[in-house]
Amino acid sequence: METLRIRFDQPTIASGTAPSISKASVLGRDMGIGSVRNVALAFWRSSTADGRASLIDEDLCFSTFAVRTAAWNVRRYLLSHSNYRPGDLVVLRMKNSAEYLAAFYGVLMADGVVVPIAPQIEEDRWRRICQSCRPPVVITRSRDTETMGPSLRFVDLDLMADPLPPDADVDTQRSDHDLAMILFTSGSTGVPKGVMLSHRNLLANSQSILEYLPIVRDDRALAVLPWCHAFGNSILLTHSLVGATMVLAGSVTFPVTIVQALKAHRATSLSAVPELFSMLLRFDSLNDVRLPDLRYMSVAGGALAPELACQLAERIAPARFYVMYGQTEATARLAYLPPEQLHRHPGSIGRAIPGVQLRVVDDANREVPPGQAGRLMARGENVMLGYWKDGIPSAARSQDGWLDTGDLATVDADGYFYLCGRRSLLIKIQGHRVHPLEIEEFVRGHFPGVQAAVIPYESIGSTRLALFIVTGQRQSVDDGEIRRVCRHWLPPYKIPTQIHFLDHWPLNDAGKIDRVALSRWLDSQQRRVS
Template identity: 45%
Template sequence: MDSPFLHEWVFQHAARRPGAPAVASPTARLTYGDLAERTRALAAELAASGVRPGDRVLLALPSTPATVVAGLAVHAAGATAVEVNREWSAAILGDILARSRVRHGFLWARDARTWRGAGAGALLERAWVVHPGPLPAALHDDLGIPATWLQLDGRLDPRAAPAPYRPPPAPAREAPALVLYTSGSTGRPRGVVQTFGNVDANARSIVAYLRLGPDDRALLVLPLYYCYGRSVLQTHLLTGGSVFLDGRFAFPRLVLEALAAEGCTGFAGVPLTFEIIRRQVDVSTLRFPRLRYLTQAGGPMAPDTIAWVREAFHPASLFVMYGQTEATARLSYLPPERAEDKKGSIGIPIPGVELRVVGEDGADLPAGEVGHLVARGANVTPGYLDEPEATAAILRDGWLWTGDLAARDADGFFFHRGRSKEILKIGGHRVSPVEIEHVVARHPEIAESAVMGEPDALLGEVPVAYVVPRAGATPADAELRRFCRAQLPAWQVPVRFVLVDALPRNEAGKLLRAELARRAGAA
């Protein structure tokens, strides 16, 4: 399939295998024929409502089949999808509305008052609102703009007059397909632009190393506004495979039962995903007859958790991966057959990507030395939306400066050494907080931990551990310190252990260090 456009992938699969499964959830199932038909109908509705090629259209929805149809319809209309986390505050969402200059949007019915508070009435001309049934009369007042009902399975309100779909001129590969906004918890959210060419290159590369085909089916618990979750969808739409969207991860056993019942071949998660499964589900009581692989990204996972996943889901393979939104999703992966001899590695570059470890001046560093990780490839963003200075800070001489520190070994395998802005400087030693966190989390009474730096007159900075105890446990500070002393150099042992009920995380499970620092400062 040569086209770089997501909607055309779906149209071509629908022409060849209209009855093949495409997207499903606990409440709806769409074949490729259904998905193509609903995409065309909605794209025609968008065009009739004033959406023009090159426009930006807001998507602020949970992961449902309607969300997939909406995103494809935006592209089929020649427009750009602007994806946001609908759970952000009205102030953040209003700021995004104003800066992204969207005039049309797809919204979740229960969020109507939030969007009114965000100023949607003054900034949006029309909304398509996803709801299980016809829209309540009061919703139009709550929202403050004209709204059309979109059903959970992506069908338009049956009372709407159908319009014929007329494909717009094909955009260039360099045209923006998506704008994905990064988390607002670390400051003002930034819109990462992903072109059709970025998405195409990233999807084809992932398909190659995961060896995906039309018979593959992934269970997806990650949100679609998150680049990792969206890449799972994109790779399966490219190959003609299918995705089961499951938002019930509050009940992890239920999700794993669906993984088996749906005959899924793949499962994707962030470290917290697998930690929750490990704590709450006896995986040995379940069977996954078609599960072929699992993938993990979204931050470093504790070595003992990696080992547990490999054993618990054997014979399925675990692919440890690394990437970021600015790379459309993926930059490296660790081949499962190298899991033991390259333990702790983020692997090798994905096909079509170059990775280097460089100093402050951009010059290559020798193997084993820690430096800045930079990347180049067709999947790298052209920049942030309308932020030239921020774009110039990450794109230098054709290379993406990831903001991460890494080392490369003599065999060309890369090892993540932390975020450059998060590295602790303790008495002249540079320490990644993740190194300490993994040790603390091994204590039998600790469920998870996060380490922050605290100013110190003598050492400049000292580590403080924020820990979530396991249910019913009350670990003593002295005992935790003794445990860490047995495994860490003296300067890495936290000076204090603060018990907390939970660590702040976004919906994708990523630790929000800036929010933790804010809470620590307030305390």
């Protein structure tokens, strides 16, 4: 495995200075991304721009032409690489950046498969993914310093070293149903799963999103969501494919910096997870702030309390607020609540987006009447090809193409859907899918002989984790040591907020750890505090 470290040596490519090339057609929202054969071609068409900004990273501006040139150089590098063959998996391990954009489209233009990985991934998860994907090349940024595991050699590439040849063209061979990317996420059993998405999946979902969200070429979206996850990836695709601008600024840790970034960059939209919106409201960050350029905000990746959604909608009016729902297995998006329906259908995830069908069924797969809870199923061109190396590639889909979302839901008489639980133990935290087992196994691995259970609870507008510990007779583990180990090895969203020691587990009728009882106990503690 080789690590390719990429960088822009001429960082300031002011949007006005890029050479003007032919004003060929740019894919707009009406031009039908859905009809293009693959993502590389769609990008190639959309980026023949007149020097407009593709990405603003604080004070640096990258024109669409610069990104196009950089992607071309990534493509050229891969195609000249002795170990690379079209169809190979190429891992991207980078933060949101111009380099990420260049690598993302460069790999697709070289007929490769993009496997984006969060820079802060745990070491053993990283090793497992590398073993499973065997990428000939891992692409990272020269300025990042994360350790890169079992790399055999490092190669540096200046993304602007070679100018784009005037006759450059993308002669990509990949078609509709070929694999385009793999997104790793937590599976319902706690084992990480690679969701395989085709070019068709990505383009169809982007097209659907463009039909209900007002994304246009002169948009400047504040891009705070990581592109290596499904929600962020959908922002990247929809905006870059219509030639809109994305802005990287502000820190989600400090809500005031997000508001400052919206103002300073005259951003037209903000899409984020519920936790950020509750922070904005809790700290009154949006009070007395004028955001005349803001067109809309959108939330997905977990549930935002209905009263908070309404407050937020009022706070940002006349800009609109979209509540949305989706999952990685459906590329990104499945449902949205039209902003004008927010007050009439509080708590709803909305209805299916264009091109998607949703229904609620019982265990015999029969559609249930309105108001009755059942399994939420989805069908559409955005439903994944299957899981990577899953043996049964279509395990999550029934024969007629319906995806079992794993969520329980009801539908009302007007056709609006409401979530009412999950059938597995999966937890959503800050938009990340986490299975309790991942953390329980981690704790057991570091403290042999210790038993652990991780239970989610709600506090201060976000989902948090409580870790329960039962130690063996001879074991002595202290709270501080567990916290130190978690802090050192786990990404922040996986670190338990509370740690409790028990003498023995409460057991349910099946003789298993009674997670419901633990959860109820946590809720009662929360109520006492507040």
